[in-house]
Structure formats: C-alpha cells, structure tokens
Amino acid sequence: xxxxxxxxxxxxxxxxxxxxxxxxxxxxxxxxxxxxxxxxxxxxxxxxxxxxxxxxxxxxxxxxxxxxxxxxxxxxxxxxxxxxxxxxxxxxxxxxxxxxxxxxxxxxxxxxxxxxxxxxxxxxxxxxxxxxxxxxxxxxxxxxxxxxxxxxxxxxxxxxxxxxxxxxxxxxxxxxxxxxxxxxxxxxxxxxxxxxxxxxxxxxxxxxxxxxxxxxxxxxxxxxxxxxxxxxxxxxxxxxxxxxxxxxxxxxxxxxxxxxxxxxxxxxxxxxxxxxxxxxxxxxxxxxxxxxxxxxxxxxxxxxxxxxxxxxxxxxxxxxxxxxxxxxxxxxxxxxxxxxxxxxxxxxxxxxxxxxxxxxxxxxxxxxxxxxxxxxxxxxxxxxxxxxxxxxxxxxxxxxxxxxxxxxxxxxxxxxxxxxxxxxxx
Numbered sequence: 001x002x003x004x005x006x007x008x009x010x011x012x013x014x015x016x017x018x019x020x021x022x023x024x025x026x027x028x029x030x031x032x033x034x035x036x037x038x039x040x041x042x043x044x045x046x047x048x049x050x051x052x053x054x055x056x057x058x059x060x061x062x063x064x065x066x067x068x069x070x071x072x073x074x075x076x077x078x079x080x081x082x083x084x085x086x087x088x089x090x091x092x093x094x095x096x097x098x099x100x101x102x103x104x105x106x107x108x109x110x111x112x113x114x115x116x117x118x119x120x121x122x123x124x125x126x127x128x129x130x131x132x133x134x135x136x137x138x139x140x141x142x143x144x145x146x147x148x149x150x151x152x153x154x155x156x157x158x159x160x161x162x163x164x165x166x167x168x169x170x171x172x173x174x175x176x177x178x179x180x181x182x183x184x185x186x187x188x189x190x191x192x193x194x195x196x197x198x199x200x201x202x203x204x205x206x207x208x209x210x211x212x213x214x215x216x217x218x219x220x221x222x223x224x225x226x227x228x229x230x231x232x233x234x235x236x237x238x239x240x241x242x243x244x245x246x247x248x249x250x251x252x253x254x255x256x257x258x259x260x261x262x263x264x265x266x267x268x269x270x271x272x273x274x275x276x277x278x279x280x281x282x283x284x285x286x287x288x289x290x291x292x293x294x295x296x297x298x299x300x301x302x303x304x305x306x307x308x309x310x311x312x313x314x315x316x317x318x319x320x321x322x323x324x325x326x327x328x329x330x331x332x333x334x335x336x337x338x339x340x341x342x343x344x345x346x347x348x349x350x351x352x353x354x355x356x357x358x359x360x361x362x363x364x365x366x367x368x369x370x371x372x373x374x375x376x377x378x379x380x381x382x383x384x385x386x387x388x389x390x391x392x393x394x395x396x397x398x399x400x401x402x403x404x405x406x407x408x409x410x411x412x413x414x415x416x417x418x419x420x421x422x423x424x425x426x
Contacts (some may be wrong), residue, residue, distance in 0.1 A: 025351030026309050036400035039215040044109065044396060045406060051078065051113045053163035058219045059259035061287040064331040067261065067367065077336050078409045079114040079165070079369035080107060080388065082153075084175065086118040086169035086228075087378040089134060090126070090146040092153045094374065096136045098393040100153050104160035106394055107373065110402070111409045116225060116338055116369045117159050118169030119150060122197045124207040151214045156222035165263060166211060167225035167338075168204070172197045175379060176267065177229050183235060186227045205249045209256065216257055223261030224253055225338060229269040229294060237267045239275025250283045258285045263292050263336060266324060270294030270339065273324040280333070290367075294339040297353035298393060308356070309349030316356040328364050337361065341371040343385040344399055358404040365411050366391075370401075 026250055032040075049055070056069040062352035066074045082103070085344045094103055107115060123146050132142045141149050157164050170176045171183045172195075180426035182188045182195035188201040199207070208224065226249055230242050243264070250262035266273040273278055273291050297309040298308050305315045317325075327333045342354045361368060375387040396402065 013137060013422075025245075026352075027347040030346050030351035032346050032400050036403050039400075039403035039406075040398040042398075044111065044398065044402070045410075046110055046232075047108050048113075048410065051076065051409070052161040053113060053158075053220050054161040060222055060261060062261070062290060062334050063287065065328045068307070072214060075113075075163075076365070076411070077114050077163075077369065078405075079336070079338070079367075079371055080110065080112045081116045081339065081369055081372040082107070083118050083169075083372050083374055084144065084378055085123055085150050086120040086167075086173060086174055089122070089378040090123045090128060090173060091134060091149050092117065093132055093376060093378060094393045095138045095141070095149070095153075096134050097391070098137050100138055100156040101160065102137075103373075103393050104156045104162060105160060106389060106396075107157070108160055110373075110388060110396055111406055112162070112260070112370075114163040114222070114369075115166050115167065116156065116165050117150075117157075117336050118167040118228065119211060120169060120173035121171045121199055121204065121207050122173040123147070124210055125197065125199075136270050142291060147211070147214070147231055152213075154215065154218070154221060158218055161220075163220050165217070165223045165225050165261075166221065167263075168208060169226060169228040171195070171199060175377065177231070184231050185242075186230070186249075201245060201248070205252050208249060208253060212256060212260070219259065221260075223263055223290065223417035224250075225263040225265065226250065227265065228355045230265060230267050231269045232267075237269055239272070240279055242267055243275065243279055243281050246281050250281070250288070251285075254283060254285045254288070258288075260288070262288050263290045263338070265292040265294070265338065269299075271299050273279050273322055273327065273335065274322065276327060276333070283337050287333075290334045291324065291327060292336045292337055292338040295320070295337055295357055295416065296340060297342065297350050307349075308353045311356065312354070313356050313359065316353075317360055320360055325360075325364065328366065334367060336367040336369060339371045340367040340368070341386040342401060344384075344387070344401075345360060354401070354404070358408065361403075362408050362412065366408070368405075368408065370405060 055421045057071050060067050068074050082092050127145045127147050135141045154164050187201040188195045189198050226246050246264045298307050300308045324335050328336050342350045373388050374384050375389055375391045377384050
C-alpha cells in the first residue's frame with residue numbers, strides 16, 4: 001500500500017510538472033514574423049469607401065450566409081467593439097479624451113465599417129447624470145444622462161458612415177463576464193435577493209424597447225445583439241430556452257421597426273450554436289436573424305483537446321465547424337464572430353490561437369467584430385492590452401493584429417491554402 005501511494009504521488013507530480021511546463025510554454029513571448037514587422041512600418045491602407053453603410057440601399061436582410069441590402073449586395077460586418085456603457089461609468093469609453101466624432105473617425109481610419117456598442121440593463125434602469133470630468137472632451141454632453149450620451153455616441157458613428165449594432169451586454173453595470181449567476185442570462189428574478197440588480201424577462205425586453213426607441217429614425221442602426229454570452233452553470237442554459245426568449249424579444253422589437261437585424265449569440269458564453277441546426281431562431285419577419293459566436297484563446301476549456309491556445313489548426317477548424325461555422329459553410333445563415341481578440345504583446349499560446357482563427361476567418365470571408373478599440377478599462381483606468389489604439393484614441397497600434405484584420409476587411413485570403421488540410425484529419 002505504501003509503495004502504491006508513493007507511485008501515485010510520483011505520477012501526480014509528474015503530471016503536474018508536465019502541465020506546468022505546457023502552460024509556461026504558452027506564455028513564452030512570441031516574435032512577430034517579418035510581414036507583421038513590415039506592416040508596422042507603413043501607413044494603414046485607406047478606408048474602403050464602398051464598404052461604408054452610406055453606400056448601401058437599406059434596410060438589410062439575410063440571404064443564406066450573408067447580410068445583404070435591398071439590391072442583394074453583401075454588407076460584410078467588419079466591426080469593432082467600443083465598450084464602456086456596460087461598465088461602472090455607464091458611458092462609452094474615451095469621452096474624456098477625444099470628441100466622439102474624432103473616435104468615430106479613428107474607427108474609420110482603422111478600416112471598420114460597423115461598431116458593436118454594448119450597454120448594461122442597469123444603465124437603462126438608473127440612467128444617471130454623468131460626472132462632468134468623464135466628458136471633458138465632449139462639453140456639449142455635460143449635464144446629460146447616460147442614455148442621452150449613448151444616443152449621441154451612436155449618432156456620431158452613423159454620421160461618420162459607420163453602422164451600429166446595439167448590444168445588451170450585462171445586467172449589472174460591470175466588467176463582463178464572471179461567475180456571477182445574476183448576469184449569466186437575460187433574466188435573474190428567479191434568484192431573488194441574491195442579485196443587486198434584478199430583472200424579469202419582460203423587464204429585459206422593455207429595456208430593449210427603451211433603448212431602441214431612440215433609433216427608430218436612424219437607418220444606420222442596423223441591429224440588436226440581444227444578449228452577450230448567455231451561459232449557465234455547467235451547461236444548464238439550454239439552446240431552446242434561449243432561442244425562445246430571443247424570438248419573443250426579436251418579435252417585440254420588430255413591432256417597433258421591422259428593419260432591424262436580430263443577432264442571437266450562442267450559448268456557453270457565445271461559443272455554441274449547435275442547437276441552431278435543428279432548432280433555428282424563427283421570427284415573424286423573415287430573413288432577419290444573424291447568429292453570433294465569440295472565440296477567444298481560452299475558449300474550448302474543459303474539452304479533450306483543450307483551450308484554443310493549445311490547438312493545432314486542424315483541431316481548431318473542427319471545433320469551429322462543429323459549434324458555428326457549419327451555418328456559414330453550408331450557406332444556412334450568417335454568423336458574426338462578434339468578439340475575439342489578442343494582446344499587443346502575445347505569448348505563444350495567444351499567437352497560436354490568433355493565427356489559427358484569422359487564417360480560418362479569411363478562408364470563409366467571415367463577418368467579424370474585434371474586441372476592442374478601447375485603450376483603457378473604465379474601472380481604475382486599467383490598461384486594455386487588447387486595444388487597437390494608444391491612450392490618445394487616435395494613434396493606431398500597427399501590429400500583427402491590424403495586419404491580419406486589414407487583410408480580412410479586404411477579403412484577402414492570405415498565403416495559406418486550407419484545402420491542403422486533409423479532411424480526414426478534421
């Protein structure tokens with residue numbers, strides 16, 4: 001028995017040692033390839049004017065895997081997230097640094113034609129007056145409430161020819177997403193006094209109506225991303241439950257304006273759209289559903305193959321096809337990869353994830369939304385390592401990420417021929 005215990009300890013110690021080395025390897029600094037270095041030494045290519053929402057015949061609808069205008073011309077969602085209204089300060093970030101129109105111009109400079117703009121239900125419920133020091137670069141907004149400022153930011157974007165998708169990000173205004181069950185879904189009233197901010201499904205829909213009522217006459221507000229990263233404890237959030245709620249909310253919004261696209265994210269923190277194969281979301285207004293997936297380096301945890309940071313390209317493609325990409329590859333419905341991102345200075349694990357993801361997104365010419373443009377997080381002004389601009393909200397960070405996204409925006413497939421990946425390997 002003693003010898004068996006010693007042997008078991010040695011096995012466990014060996015396994016822990018192996019795992020520690022494997023994790024350490026993922027954190028080793030990554031050296032950019034010569035192409036990324038060369039990209040950083042050149043100016044960004046000009047904004048592709050024909051990609052601007054101002055050149056499209058609105059409204060938009062879906063056609064197979066694409067979002068198209070009334071003439072059938074594809075509108076490729078080349079998006080960036082601009083967060084803040086979902087966090088503790090209740091407003092999109094950077095309004096103390098640059099005028100909102102300047103930030104909109106920066107977004108165009110980077111090549112994006114659309115913005116995902118998150119909000120928290122608490123912002124709608126409280127709608128507080130915003131402290132003046134948070135608006136020093138936007139003095140005309142001083143004295144206004146959170147929803148007024150949110151509307152002004154949307155107008156600045158759409159005036160710049162940028163399409164906007166509004167996103168209900170979280171219930172309690174804070175950084176998303178943790179283990180708090182109060183923010184895991186669109187309704188939390190079943191949890192009683194556990195939640196500081198409580199809302200029912202009906203409350204959630206009414207908050208959507210309050211927000212979207214401000215944009216009834218703005219056709220460049222093209223859609224509503226109904227809820228960020230719906231999830232449950234150990235997979236308890238079923239697709240059918242979420243799809244049913246999404247249909248109810250989407251139909252209510254369409255009673256206000258049936259031009260809007262209704263974006264429905266996957267379950268399990270936006271990763272899983274498998275349920276849409278046999279139980280698609282169906283609205284009273286046809287051809288308005290866009291699905292959305294989120295893909296990060298830590299996604300895939302708990303699976304046999306491990307997190308995406310560790311995956312081979314073949315394993316990564318297999319996961320994408322299983323969870324969401326079948327909808328695109330089989331021309332069933334559009335999927336907007338509404339969140340993904342990586343740090344300016346990645347480790348080898350982040351770089352491996354990024355290279356696999358961007359290689360695949362280019363291959364399928366995907367709709368996408370990078371997280372995020374913000375150089376700082378609202379709480380304690382913490383540095384945002386995923387940012388695409390410096391602290392001035394104007395100077396672009398020209399690195400491997402912008403190189404790849406510039407190619408994705410321009411629908412450049414790149415040098416890799418994915419047809420060489422043996423299907424048997426997938």
